[in-house]
Amino acid sequence: MSQPVPPPNQPYDAQPQGGNPFAGGQQPGGAPFGAPAPFIPPAPPARDNVGLGVAAAVVVAVIAAAIYGAIIGATKHEVGYAAVGVGFVVGFASGKLGGRNPVLPVLSAVLSLVAVYFGQLLGEAMLAAKDFPVTVSELFFDHFGLLNEAWKADSDFLTYVFFAIAAIAAFSGAKKAAE
Structure with missing residues (x-):
């Protein structure tokens, strides 16, 4: 399944016309693609002492x-x-x-x-x-x-x-x- 490529005059984050709210470059929850998701916990600290x-x-x-x-x-x-x-x-x-x-x-x-x-x-x-x-x-x-x-x-x-x-x-x- 591929995402439609926005026309050159439309920004990538713009809402597409097809009615799919998640196809416009955002993850569910409103975070743009590439940004860390807010629910991922940080890695535990290393304990090698x-x-x-x-x-x-x-x-x-x-x-x-x-x-x-x-x-x-x-x-x-x-x-x-x-x-x-x-x-x-x-x-x-x-x-x-x-x-x-x-x-x-x-x-x-x-x-x-x-x-x-x-x-x-x-x-x-x-x-x-x-x-x-x-x-x-x-x-x-x-x-x-x-x-x-x-x-x-x-x-x-x-x-x-x-x-x-x-x-x-x-x-x-x-x-x-x-x-």
């Missing part, structure tokens, strides 16, 4: 480790789904603020493993502080080797399975958030 993504992942990993440790200390059980949540929020934060850099999902997976490990150690310290006359910080900083040995004795196959799932959740969370 790797430093911000790394910083967000580190901060969220520390906070998530503390929350995970508090959950273990309060419930006296290792909650595997919370470990998966730790991984996901670390990855999501890094991807959302850092963008699509391929380093961020890998870094998020590593940081989620560290966060889950320290969260479990903090939970062990909270449980041990209830039974012995020492504080959590004293156990965590002064007797870290002893605390690590207690963690090794309490860990089982599912502990390591949830470590792996937390890392996978962090990796995929970073990828999804960067889209």
Whole structure:
């Protein structure tokens, strides 16, 4: 379907005589052809700030480790789904603020493993502080080797399975958030 060519003495935007209101060089809504349509949203800003993504992942990993440790200390059980949540929020934060850099999902997976490990150690310290006359910080900083040995004795196959799932959740969370 072709548009009629206006005669040389008639401007392009003039209303044609055939009765078609849209054949005169304007889009529906009154904007001339070539002008941006008023309903097209602007492109989202680029989010490729790797430093911000790394910083967000580190901060969220520390906070998530503390929350995970508090959950273990309060419930006296290792909650595997919370470990998966730790991984996901670390990855999501890094991807959302850092963008699509391929380093961020890998870094998020590593940081989620560290966060889950320290969260479990903090939970062990909270449980041990209830039974012995020492504080959590004293156990965590002064007797870290002893605390690590207690963690090794309490860990089982599912502990390591949830470590792996937390890392996978962090990796995929970073990828999804960067889209």
